[in-house]
Amino acid sequence: MQQPWNAIAFADLPIRDELKSQHAYGAPQLDVPVRLNVNENPYPPSQVLAERIAQAVAEAATQAHRYPDRDFTQLRSSLATYLTHDTGVAVDPDQVWAANGSNEVLQQILQVFGGPGRSALIMTPAYAMYEEYCRTTFTQLHTLPRKEDFDVDLDRAIATIQALQPSVILLTSPNNPTGTALSLETIEAILEVAPGMVVIDEAYTEFRRHGVPSAVALLPRHPRLIVSRTLSKAFKFAGARVGYCACAAAIVDAIKLVRLPYHLSAFTQAAACAALAARDEMLSQVEILKAERDETVRWLRGLDLEVPDSDANFVMFGRFEDRHLIWSELLRDGVLIRETGPRGYLRVSIGTPEEMTAFRTALLKAMHSQRAVFG
Numbered sequence: 001m002q003q004p005w006n007a008i009a010f011a012d013l014p015i016r017d018e019l020k021s022q023h024a025y026g027a028p029q030l031d032v033p034v035r036l037n038v039n040e041n042p043y044p045p046s047q048v049l050a051e052r053i054a055q056a057v058a059e060a061a062t063q064a065h066r067y068p069d070r071d072f073t074q075l076r077s078s079l080a081t082y083l084t085h086d087t088g089v090a091v092d093p094d095q096v097w098a099a100n101g102s103n104e105v106l107q108q109i110l111q112v113f114g115g116p117g118r119s120a121l122i123m124t125p126a127y128a129m130y131e132e133y134c135r136t137t138f139t140q141l142h143t144l145p146r147k148e149d150f151d152v153d154l155d156r157a158i159a160t161i162q163a164l165q166p167s168v169i170l171l172t173s174p175n176n177p178t179g180t181a182l183s184l185e186t187i188e189a190i191l192e193v194a195p196g197m198v199v200i201d202e203a204y205t206e207f208r209r210h211g212v213p214s215a216v217a218l219l220p221r222h223p224r225l226i227v228s229r230t231l232s233k234a235f236k237f238a239g240a241r242v243g244y245c246a247c248a249a250a251i252v253d254a255i256k257l258v259r260l261p262y263h264l265s266a267f268t269q270a271a272a273c274a275a276l277a278a279r280d281e282m283l284s285q286v287e288i289l290k291a292e293r294d295e296t297v298r299w300l301r302g303l304d305l306e307v308p309d310s311d312a313n314f315v316m317f318g319r320f321e322d323r324h325l326i327w328s329e330l331l332r333d334g335v336l337i338r339e340t341g342p343r344g345y346l347r348v349s350i351g352t353p354e355e356m357t358a359f360r361t362a363l364l365k366a367m368h369s370q371r372a373v374f375g
């Protein structure tokens, strides 16, 4: 017999009107041999490091009857040291904020600087979650398409910003799903006209090609700039859920107005500090992944596909008459990639050499059978 508490259907719930037609965000989590769909780092931490992280978590467990340090002082200090090392810009711990993934950091920024009667501007194609942060925070979302090469159309961006006066401008560099990095000149030109906050989402920044700078370099000159980052990608710590941002100390104080009490658990703080202490090991495969990415771009272009330059750990490629067919064929061969981006495009995350061989083999097969279908 069905229990009464399960008798209620989703449609009967008094959900907010604008949520009723929505679907929960999330890429398929399928148990297949080759998973190249959510831009993870395919290399796990070593056993020795995993044990060191476990030891740090065990020590935190001895104090688990107490709430954690709500300002996560030690973690902010470790993140500031890492940022200074990566960018050469001196970042203080009070200029750093962190949360459970950069998703939470970005949502907190929208909670503080967006809201009812305010708007945010993004450049599309963009990371799908931006729309959700705006919906959740009742911020009106404006979108401006990027140019054909997926760079920001600066003249149109400036005109749009002047016309719409958005409270928040959210730019991604390198961009997901295109892989395109923005120049500092473009970001500065946008900062010149932005009436509110400018957020640069640098989730993939450690994969940028040689000579491509981080927007952290602009922080000393631009007090309304926030640079958001994550340990989920190059840092191979997606399972721990740690994202962070660098910004003026006053912005950190503003974000504290919306954070939930003790939002970063003692276990997360301990694990992240242990991982950051092993920075060189955590990042040790980044150069291998960058080389594999560049090789993947070359190989896909050799198939006469359209492939934008990528500064990230993924490559977008197309255009297929029926991308879903290609995606399904790859999945049938045990290779999961992402059906995302503009019409006709697909995105593959960079995996190990073995995984990329499986991807190439499956793609060639799928393209061959699609050609057979479409003649």
Ligand SMILES: Cc1ncc(COP(=O)(O)O)c(C=O)c1O
Residues within 6 Å of the ligand: 038, 039, 100, 101, 102, 103, 104, 127, 172, 175, 176, 201, 203, 229, 230, 231, 232, 238, 241, 242, 243
């Ligand atoms: C552009 C971009 N920003 C932010 C995130 C969120 O990452 P996390 O919450 O794991 O830090 C992602 C995840 O894929 C992303 O692609």
